[in-house]
Amino acid sequence: MEISARDARKASSQSKQKRKISKIVIHCFIIALGVVMLYPLLWMVSSSFKHPAEIFNSVSFLPSEWTLDNYTQGWAGVSGYTFGLFFSNTLLIVALAIIGNVVACSMAAYAFAKLEFKFKPILFALMLITLMLPFHVTVIPQYIMFNYLDWINTYYPLILPKFFAVEGFFVFLMVQFMRGIPNELVQAAEIDGCGRIKTYWYLILPLSIPALVTTMIFTFIWTWNDFFGQLLYISDIKLYTVALGLRMFLDSAGESAWGPMFAMSTLSLIPLFGVFIFFQKYLIEGITTGGLKG
Amino acid sequence: MGKFKLFWKDNGIGYLFLTPWLIGILTLTAIPMGASLYFSFTSYDMFNAPTWIGFDNYTSLFSDPKWLQSVKVTVIYVFFGVPLQLAFALFIAVLLNKGIGGLRVYRAVYYVPSLFGGSVAIAILWRQIFGGNGLVNNILGKFGIDGINWISTPSTALYTLIILMVWQFGASMVIFLAGLKQVPIELYESAKIDGAGPMKQFFKITLPLITPVVFFNLVMGIIGAFQAFTPAYIVSGGTGGPLNSTLFYTLYLYQKGFTQFAMGYASAMAWVLLIVIAIATAIVFATSKKWVYYQG
Numbered sequence: 302m303e304i305s306a307r308d309a310r311k312a313s314s315q316s317k318q319k320r321k322i323s324k325i326v327i328h329c330f331i332i333a334l335g336v337v338m339l340y341p342l343l344w345m346v347s348s349s350f351k352h353p354a355e356i357f358n359s360v361s362f363l364p365s366e367w368t369l370d371n372y373t374q375g376w377a378g379v380s381g382y383t384f385g386l387f388f389s390n391t392l393l394i395v396a397l398a399i400i401g402n403v404v405a406c407s408m409a410a411y412a413f414a415k416l417e418f419k420f421k422p423i424l425f426a427l428m429l430i431t432l433m434l435p436f437h438v439t440v441i442p443q444y445i446m447f448n449y450l451d452w453i454n455t456y457y458p459l460i461l462p463k464f465f466a467v468e469g470f471f472v473f474l475m476v477q478f479m480r481g482i483p484n485e486l487v488q489a490a491e492i493d494g495c496g497r498i499k500t501y502w503y504l505i506l507p508l509s510i511p512a513l514v515t516t517m518i519f520t521f522i523w524t525w526n527d528f529f530g531q532l533l534y535i536s537d538i539k540l541y542t543v544a545l546g547l548r549m550f551l552d553s554a555g556e557s558a559w560g561p562m563f564a565m566s567t568l569s570l571i572p573l574f575g576v577f578i579f580f581q582k583y584l585i586e587g588i589t590t591g592g593l594k595g
Numbered sequence: 596m597g598k599f600k601l602f603w604k605d606n607g608i609g610y611l612f613l614t615p616w617l618i619g620i621l622t623l624t625a626i627p628m629g630a631s632l633y634f635s636f637t638s639y640d641m642f643n644a645p646t647w648i649g650f651d652n653y654t655s656l657f658s659d660p661k662w663l664q665s666v667k668v669t670v671i672y673v674f675f676g677v678p679l680q681l682a683f684a685l686f687i688a689v690l691l692n693k694g695i696g697g698l699r700v701y702r703a704v705y706y707v708p709s710l711f712g713g714s715v716a717i718a719i720l721w722r723q724i725f726g727g728n729g730l731v732n733n734i735l736g737k738f739g740i741d742g743i744n745w746i747s748t749p750s751t752a753l754y755t756l757i758i759l760m761v762w763q764f765g766a767s768m769v770i771f772l773a774g775l776k777q778v779p780i781e782l783y784e785s786a787k788i789d790g791a792g793p794m795k796q797f798f799k800i801t802l803p804l805i806t807p808v809v810f811f812n813l814v815m816g817i818i819g820a821f822q823a824f825t826p827a828y829i830v831s832g833g834t835g836g837p838l839n840s841t842l843f844y845t846l847y848l849y850q851k852g853f854t855q856f857a858m859g860y861a862s863a864m865a866w867v868l869l870i871v872i873a874i875a876t877a878i879v880f881a882t883s884k885k886w887v888y889y890q891g
Contacts, residue, residue, distance in 0.1 A: 324695050331690060335704040338762065342707070344730060345720050357728045409616035418609025419602070428616070431624060435822050435872055437848055437865040441858055442630035443623060445641060465619025472616065497608045526713040528825045529845075533853060544715040548829065551719055559723055566716035577710050581703065588766055589773040 342570075349563040356559050372568075375561030379549055382538050384565055387546035391525065394459055394542065398524045399517050401463030402471055406516060407509065409466045410475030411501050415487060425476075431469040444533065458534045459527075463520070471516045474590055478512035479505060515587035518580045522573060543569045635862035645859065652863035662864070664839045665847040668753060669821060672843065673875075676760040677816040681809070684764040688771035689801065702772065706765035717759070718829030722746060725755040746830060749840040756826050756841060767812040774808030775801065806887040814879055821872050824849070844868060 348356045349371050351364040376384050412418070413425055447458045466472055482505065490500045506513070528544045535545060547569060550562055577584060610617070635652055637645035656662045691701055711717050724730045725745035732742035745751045782800050791799065802809075827835060827843040835842030835850070848868070852861030 324693070327690050327693060327695050328697070331687070331695075331701055334687070335701065338708060339704060341720060341724055341730065342711070358733065405615040405619070408612045408614075412609050412612035412616075416609040416612060418606035418613075421609070424613070424617075427620065431620065433818060433872075433876070434624070435818070435865070435868055437822070437845065438631050438862075438869050439624055439627035441634065441852055441862050441865065442627035444853070445630075445858070446627070448641070462619065462623050464615060465623060466616040467619050467623050497612075501612070522710065526825075528713075528715055528828070529849075532828075547715040547719060551722075551829065552832070562719055563723075566719055569714065569716045570711050573710055573714070574707070577703075577707070581699075585702075585769055588769045 345563050346567050349560065349567045351560065353558075353560045356563070371560035371564035374558075375550075375565040375568075378546060379553055380538060382541065382546075384543070384546055384568070386539070387541050387543045388568075390540060391542040391544075394456055395521055395524045397456070397460045398463045399520045401460060402466070402468060402516055402520045403513055405464050405466035406468065406471040407475055407506060407513065408501075409472045410479055411505055413472070414476045414479035415482075415484075415500075415505065416497065428469050428472055431467075432473060440533070447534070453534060454537050454540065455534075456540070459524075459530050468520075471519070474515060474587065475509060475512045477590055478509055482508050511583060511586070514580065515583045515590075518576055518583055519587055521576055525573060631862045631865060634859050635866050637859045639859040639862075640856045641858055642856075648859070652860050653867070655860075656863060656867065661839060661842065661847060665835070665842045665844045668835075668840065668842050669844040671753060672757060672760070672823065673817060673820045675754075676757045677813065677820050679757070680761045680764045681767055681812055681816060683761060684768035684812070685771050685809070687764070688768045688775055689797065691768075691772060692775040702769065705768055709763040709765035712759070712763035713825055715825065715829055718826045721755060721759050721826065722830050725751075747837050749838040752831070752837055752840045756823075756830065759826050760820065760823070767816065770808055770812055771805065774805040778804045803888045807889060810879070810883050810887045814876055817875050817879065818872055821868065821875070 344362065347362055347364060350367050350369070352366060352368055352370075355364060378384050378387065409428075413421065413428070443458070444453075447453060450457075452458055486504065486508075487500055490504045491497075495503065526544070528548070531542045531545050532548070535541060538549070541549065543565075547562070547565060550558070550565065634645060636647060636649055638648050638651075639645035687705060691698055708717075726732075727742075727744035727747070729745075731745065735742040743751065745755050778801060782804075783796055786796050786800055822845055823843055824845040827841045827846050828849075831837075831841045831846075833846075833850075835846050844864070845868075848861050848864045851857045851864060
């Protein structure tokens with residue numbers, strides 16, 4: 302009896318040990334793969350502080366001599382237009398796109414989630430279909446329309462559509478969220494004399510802040526990274542965004558200026574990274590909403 | 596009260612809140628879709644009025660070697676990239692889900708490439724990494740291997756872009772992780788008692804229970820990959836080269852529509868893309884009845 306108990310204890314401590322070892326192995330593997338994944342990024346950042354000659358023939362991580370030349374050279378930009386201008390242009394577009402998406406998508410989502418009206422199921426189905434629609438089937442007539450309005454080479458084509466809730470993903474995300482707000486709350490607000498508009502403003506919007514923040518973050522990232530739209534509609538260097546500035550840099554400087562290009566590329570990723578660090582929770586929620594509750 | 600007044604009384608407030616979206620879907624989606632369908636049957640250069648040519652755009656697609664090439668490139672990209680990306684995402688998600696701790700940090704590390712992936716900056720980085728003097732060849736050089744210029748070699752250029760897509764497996768990994776959390780832990784415990792090893796547990800419990808998430812990731816991955824543009828544009832300098840080996844479908848559409856102003860032709864291309872994506876999605880949906888397992 303005693304012996305078998307000791308055996309059992311021994312066996313269990315052995316299996317515990319085995320589990321511990323397997324955990325360590327997994328950790329090592331995940332860390333190693335993580336290093337491989339991040340290596341290109343870290344290498345780019347460190348290269349942005351290297352002298353040009355060193356970028357080409359060194360795999361080594363740290364610069365042998367740190368320099369900020371790439372940053373000053375890169376920041377000077379092209380044809381007298383600095384990356385400072387490109388950054389402020391991009392920020393302007395991003396800020397307006399965020400406002401547009403939050404306002405228009407939250408209004409549509411409130412209607413779909415909390416209001417009753419005729420043809421709602423059909424319209425909701427339409428909204429879901431737009432989620433899957435490749436934008437290429439609309440982009441050519443849109444371009445022609447914006448051209449007709451004389452809006453090519455302005456920010457209108459990049460911003461105005463957001464004020465009309467064209468990104469169904471956000472409407473969908475907010476509908477999912479608002480459905481979780483208890484109807485009793487909405488009814489209580491109405492009994493207290495809130496009309497539908499006041500209910501939206503004083504009850505639904507404040508309660509939906511997590512979904513609104515998620516929308517802001519994704520709008521930020523997508524607009525910041527958007528290249529196709531900016532390439533299509535903006536040709537005047539004065540109006541260039543960071544993405545277009547980088548592209549032009551690549552064209553004009555060619556392969557000779559990797560250092561400055563890496564410096565500006567690094568700078569262009571910092572806002573994304575910052576948003577990610579501060580709002581990780583909302584970002585992860587946003588990614589999983591579609592996948593699990595949809 | 597008139598009919599309209601009655602309608603407005605019941606539905607007005609709903610439509611009031613829906614107004615921006617309604618205007619959007621009408622002017623920026625519905626009407627443009629109709630217009631692009633119409634243009635696809637015309638020859639139109641934006642400067643002269645469109646002339647009706649029937650199915651000519653569609654039929655000439657199939658005798659356009661560049662179009663056929665762009666289809667080939669895109670299909671290879673989707674068929675290799677998407678499954679590889681999902682396999683990686685699932686593999687890492689399962690490892691991270693083993694209760695090893697440090698989940699938040701690891702998840703962040705693996706997600707970062709997805710966050711940056713669509714940017715011009717990363718495409719520029721890729722162009723350097725796989726270039727002749729690039730990082731990859733520098734590393735290979737340490738082992739005494741002379742690398743080729745991966746970007747300017749037609750047989751390898753596309754695969755550098757597939758690697759870029761696989762590198763961005765973080766977003767689907769996050770969704771897999773959330774799915775894995777919903778698998779009841781008791782199932783694993785009883786399986787352990789029955790003597791099932793880790794492999795058996797994965798294939799008999801984990802995989803069947805997360806098939807809905809696999810399905811979602813697969814559909815989203817396919818839709819996204821068919822529309823990829825930025826990496827090919829930047830890495831090839833807008834040409835789709837070398838020898839059209841990275842001529843993505845969307846890149847060719849861009850060239851046709853916005854550098855050659857063949858708007859009718861590009862519209863036809865857009866509709867074919869829509870149909871192909873719809874068919875691909877429909878196939879996944881149709882076969883999903885056989886392999887997606889829904890609880891309850």
